[in-house]
Amino acid sequence: MAVAGQVGSAYWPGCSPAREKYVASFRSLISAMSMGKQGARAKHLGIPLSTLSNYWTGRRVPSAVTLGAIYDAVRRSAAAVPDQLEHLERLRKSAARRNARPVPPWESGDICAAERMAAATLSAPSAQPESGTCSPSGADPARRPALDRHSRENGKAGETARALRAAQSAGDRRGVIGIAWSASKSLTHGELSLAAADLYASGHSALGEALLLGGRERGHEETMRLAITLIRTGLSVQADLVLRAALPRGGGGQP
Structure with a gap:
């Protein structure tokens, strides 16, 4: 359950399994920050709250550079953050692949x-x-x-x-x-x-x-x-x- 001031815990409906796995690790990283409210976290990270919300739900995946900057900012605010950037980046790459989500x-x-x-x-x-305009072979x-x-x-x-x-x-x-x-x-x-x-x-x-x-x-x-x-x-x-x-x-x- 998200603490007060955070976005909801649900994943974005378009998340693939790979993206959900990445988002779970991303949330774990963000939750290690000393401040509890999402607004304060976004301010410390230097990104809009709406952007953090999109990252939190998996609607958007940050670039490698942005993820690195977020990771460094979290480590400056948290007492103890595991050295997991390399692992998180591997998950991010998988989550960002176009074919990693269900194709509409x-x-x-x-x-x-x-x-x-x-x-x-x-x-x-x-x-x-x-009626009748569609057939198994297409329109x-x-x-x-x-x-x-x-x-x-x-x-x-x-x-x-x-x-x-x-x-x-x-x-x-x-x-x-x-x-x-x-x-x-x-x-x-x-x-x-x-x-x-x-x-x-x-x-x-x-x-x-x-x-x-x-x-x-x-x-x-x-x-x-x-x-x-x-x-x-x-x-x-x-x-x-x-x-x-x-x-x-x-x-x-x-x-």
């Missing part, structure tokens, strides 16, 4: 499975696949590029939604803010809309708002594009919310 359908080429997953995520009726080759892109979008959106729910369950408010901010910079309008649809559909409206409103400021053109994408995804109310949030505060009212 949108990367494996299983277009039918990816399309079913995409349809389950979207709330818009137009997103449902036509129509003419539709494959669009399906591949659509499936990748759903994969990133689903990953973001799961990360936000995990951070909320762990009581990591700063983690929620960090994930929302990062997503607002890295995800496309389509991916943001799909992630928001996932959150609203699962009853996490507060997380949906955090995702759409808690990131960086958007210009007028970008706000309009996001609003249009939300409407196409079936989130008209959320599109209105995004537009209202972009209005200048104070003054400017109708005469």
Whole structure:
């Protein structure tokens, strides 16, 4: 059980067995620090709390250089830390391998499975696949590029939604803010809309708002594009919310 102020003990859902093994050793290293709260640990290590949270759950794996710096910082703060950097680095390499995690359908080429997953995520009726379009041999080759892109979008959106729910369950408010901010910079309008649809559909409206409103400021053109994408995804109310949030505060009212 994590002590007060730490992130939750659950692993990120995308962790492979190799990554879970590495994360267990990484947690053991971090837990050797003299301070008990995760925020204080992150400050001592010189990294954002959201980054430490991602390392703690296995959502991200640090580089060899970053791991070495973290290890040195821990040894400066702890009374006794075993000389295990070499062993930890071997586990890190295994955990960081792309093929060390389960391969999702949108990367494996299983277009039918990816399309079913995409349809389950979207709330818009137009997103449902036509019956009979998939066969054991895969989708129509003419539709494959669009399906591949659509499936990748759903994969990133689903990953973001799961990360936000995990951070909320762990009581990591700063983690929620960090994930929302990062997503607002890295995800496309389509991916943001799909992630928001996932959150609203699962009853996490507060997380949906955090995702759409808690990131960086958007210009007028970008706000309009996001609003249009939300409407196409079936989130008209959320599109209105995004537009209202972009209005200048104070003054400017109708005469």
